[in-house]
Amino acid sequence: MLVKLTNVALDYAWGSKTLIPDFFGVKPTGKPMAEVWFGTHDGSPTEVVGHNISLHDLLSAQGRSDRLPFLMKILAAEAPLSIQAHPNPEQAARGFARENEHGLAISAINRNYKDNKAKPEMIVSLTESFEALIGFADARIISEKFAELIEVSQSAKVKAVLGKWITWLSQADGIRKVALDSLSSPECDDSFITDLIDAAEQCPSLVDLVSHLAFHHGSDRGIATALLLNHMILSRGEAVFVPAGMPHAYLSGLGVEVMVASDNVLRGGLTPKHIDVAELSEVLLFESTNPQVANTKTLAVGFERFDLPTPEFDFYRAVVGSTNMLVDLNLPGDAIVLCSEGSVAVSSSKDEREVINSGQAVFISGDARTFSLAGNGTAFIAVASK
Secondary structure, eight states, X not given: OEEEXXXXXXXXXXXXXXXXXXXXXXXXXXXXXXXXXXXXXXXXXXXXXXXTEEHHHHHHHTTOOOOOSEEEEEEEESSOOOOEEOOOHHHHHHHHHHHHHTTOOXXXXXOOOSSSOOOOEEEEEOSSEEEEEEEEOOHHHHHHHHHHHHHHOOOHHHHHHHHHHHHHHTSTTHHHHHHHHHHHOTTSSHHHHHHHHHHHTTOTTTHHHHHHHHHHHTTOTHHHHHTTEEEEEEETTOEEEEOTTOOEEEEEEEEEEEEESOOOOEEOSSSSSOOOHHHHHHHOOOSBOOOOOOOEEEEETTEEEEOOOOTTEEEEEEEEBTTBOEEEEEOSSOEEEEEEEEEEEEXXXXXXXXXXXXXXXXXXXXXXXXXEXXXXXXXXXXXXXX
């Protein structure tokens, strides 16, 4: 089966009114266009073009009880997303069962676990730059930021709190202590964050980041937590992988995101939504990391696989043109092909064919065994491992 897919953009407040329309040439809605989902997750059901049915319901009608193990999204961030982390498989299963036992509705605002799956993810930048906070920075780097802020701040409270945090950071569990304090201490109130912002405006290395956070989130205490994270800027075409437990926040830009099909999010600031510090502290990995641009492996001219440690699926990028067709690519399982630029013709070994333009996608069932790509454009492909 080879069918075209469509979905509406979710209008989360952090989304952009222009990034998706300008890049993909689609009509703007007048509202923020934050995410467009392609998969079988109930969080935003993907529709099958011409069938008036969701992809999940179409597969169910054919006797398929399973869902796709992956979820692909177009993500457009005008404002910073919440600082967040996702659970590992065991944490997700326990949390989902526990909240079900407590009778929490899936749509409840204080629900942490909407399904029983982990959510490791990768984001690939489509714009010239994609800005993000990824993982806890080295304790020495964090201390240097705090020392710089202490030097320029006129606030006794800022000096005292940051001085305390510098002391903690010299200890074995320093990042954990500082992170939890930034998330829950009454000292991190509006006046502290306001004074912290004032100090950051005098620090060349921090002013752009903190000003961006403050413009969109005011005196949210997450601004203090954000200073604990690595500030990473992806160039166009670059990707970063975010494993379970790693704190992160996407700040600006347009990208293609792929993940295990889950909507489990534990938030820790930069949001008016529900924050459960106790549960987040169980999920977070309180360790320094040095996030790197994801590696790719070239499999053929114009065809590369991302280095993505997810046994459930593989993820590829394909570039086709007048002198480059990709023929009889292996299809071990169900796949979704998303065209990000130009126009791509997708055909299967079962003599099916669909043409997708920028921003459009197709589903290919794994029983086709192979598929081919032609045309003039770029596509991202998620393929179930079995």
